[in-house]
Amino acid sequence: MAQQARIIDGKAVAAELRAGIAREVAALKAERGLVPGLHVVLVGEDPASKVYVASKEKLAVEVGMNSVAHRLPADTTEAQLLAKLAELNADDSVDGILVQLPLPKHIDTGRIIDAIDPAKDVDGLHPINAGLLAGGKNGLVPCTPLGSMLLLKQALPSLSGLEAVVIGRSELVGRPVAQLLLQADCTVTIAHSRTRDLPAVVKRADIVIAAVGRPRMVKGDWIKPGATVIDVGINRLPDGKLTGDVDFAEAVEVAGAITPVPGGVGPMTIACLLKNTLTAFHARRG
Template sequence: MVAKIINGLKISKKIQKKIKNEINIRKKNGLLIPGLAVILIGKNNSSKIYVKNKKIACKKVGFLSKIFKLSENISENKVINILKKLNKNKLIHGILVQLPLPKKFNTLKILKNISYKKDVDGFHPINIGLLCQKNPNLRSCTPLGIIQLLKKIKIKIKGINALIIGASNIVGRPMMLELLLAGCTTTIAHRFTKNLKKHIKNADLIIIAIGKPNFLHGKWIKKGAIIIDVGINRLKNGKIVGDVDFYSNYIKASYITPVPGGVGPMTVTSLLQNTLYACKKYNDLKK
């Protein structure tokens, strides 16, 4: 048995094509064009690449995008003032603060000052709370992208045993809520989890996001499990790998995402979907 590779790049391109077509229709009908503002604080090289990719994606589908590159010496209050101005800007429908922030910043405080109506990263307490109450609004991009990937492979995940390895606010915790919403029996493992391999062996679906290259070995997984790799790690030789030891899982799993080209492109696509959704919900449908 070898796994079928879930081509996130191919799936994301199809979704983005639909978004672009919808934007062209909006332009013809004189409707607002979705606008995304991205705030980058500091000189984190990975963050610079992510922000650049988001700008390129916006251009491809016809969104307005504005990038704010700020020094890490900027005060927290000045960042909050920028956010408040963007909250009032009628041409901006989505606001994203690129994470991680430099250590001196209170991340939760910064994110709470983004209007939940423009929170296209899905991290605002109101949006997380709505997802928790089974009433999703703007949803965290990576978990939403993963849910879309799972739908594309047309496997019924309701009732299956799903394991998330990694309990971050960005992926693990919102992913848990998404899987519960989808009807999975969900376990979330973290650094205090005992006997992790036992949980891995019992899982029909494994989603891993811990930042440890090639951590998950195929000998631990159940035959036919679905493996979703969120990790992006650059080795000393420059090669980019995930948190999954690809080949050992590939010969045992039923489906697997590659790195790169799996979850990453869907994260950016989910961001575009959220921005379009926010534009339509809070502008087109505004009474």
Template sequence: MVAQILDGKNLAKKIQSRLQADIEKQVAIKNRRPGLAVLMVGDNPASAVYVRNKEKACQKIGMESFGKHFPDTVSQKELENVIEELNCDRNVDGILVQLPLPEKFDAVGLLHKIAPEKDADGLHPENLGKLVRGEKGLRSCTPAGVMEILADNNIDLEGKKAVVVGRSILVGKPLALMLLEKNATVTIAHSRTENLAAVTREADILIAAVGKPEMITADMVKPSAVVIDVGINRLETEDGKGYLVGDVAYEQVKEVASYITPVPGGVGPMTVAMLLQNTYDSYLNRVEKN
């Protein structure tokens, strides 16, 4: 048995096409276009690529992009002032601070400055609190993307054993809560979990989000499990060429699993799609109130 591929790239295109159609309907009834502001600090090459991809995605679906790029000499206070201005800008519906930031900055402090209703990344404590309480709110993009992939492929979660390997506030913790919301029985495992392989082999749904290249091997996977690979790790060949791998040893594990996400082309594109969805949802809420 070879696993069926869960194609996040194709699903992301579908979501973006739907958003594009929805935005044009809003423009047709004389509403403004939704707007997303992405703040980037410094010259991290990976961050620059991610920001470009987000700006291109905005352009493609007809969403306004208010990108702001700052040198790493900018101060914490200056960034906070920019966020306050964007909070008050009626043309901006989503605000995102591109992570990681240079070490001197208090990233959490900046995230807290974003108005919860414009928190496109779903990381403000108020939105995380709403997730804990099962209330409606903006959801963290990568976990929300994982949930969309599972739903689009009609993968039933109710009563299933789900193991999330990774406990970050970006992915592991919010994803565990989203799985619980769908009535899965959830275990969070991490670097200090004893006998990790025994824990992962119990999983009907196994999600790897640890940032360690190909650490989930075939012997750690229950036959016919659904395997979701959130990891994106850049490695180099001997001649210096870069390539991407996930946290799952894909070639091995695809022979054991029933479904698997590839890297690239799995969860990654869905993160951007859910960022756009969050921004549109925020926009719709604000347009309807006005």
């Protein structure tokens, strides 16, 4: 019988990352009297968004950061939200700004992201940060791709020369994670809904990053034996259980290492938000 894949424990890696951030924040406070500030803006009453924002607040406070959530009513106008962002951009005590998505339909998400100071854009979504990433330069990187790469490096100390297939081409995960894989000297293919013979494309990969938002789409027989699988998908099934984009029960029998859902990439996303806030703090204050 083949050996089962090693489970990449995102909770443990995220806890370790947060502990390191907490030590650094404590040292900054002791030595320079400065504390990084993370401000999250939530518009409306989306239940999932409210849970995420509460979790971000709690973990930011745990690592010793100043954490402020600005909760705005669902009927907040685009102009009012832009005014709030202008205020946060101008406030020197604010190092990181995150606008919780999705926004209500009457607000243009692109315009809001463009209005965040790129130096404080801890979600890494501003076009300037996207451009810096595409050019292989230092900017703020989206949290989920950053977290995915940290988990990948837990499983594979060297990524150089490996073949990576990213399933999904979103601006939030697929494209940025492909750029990060390129920077790590991987050979990268971005696959998507129009890719011909997707199973054969995935089967070539030493590294599979699944980010399509379709439950258990990636089957075990798509995976090359011994490959490392990072499952970014979080899908809620009719029975309320969470599952990834990869059929875990099948893939765990074939892969060399795999992230579970939940407990894989999810915990890394918020830990990387805190990491980005610290990065922004240092970059802004030299």
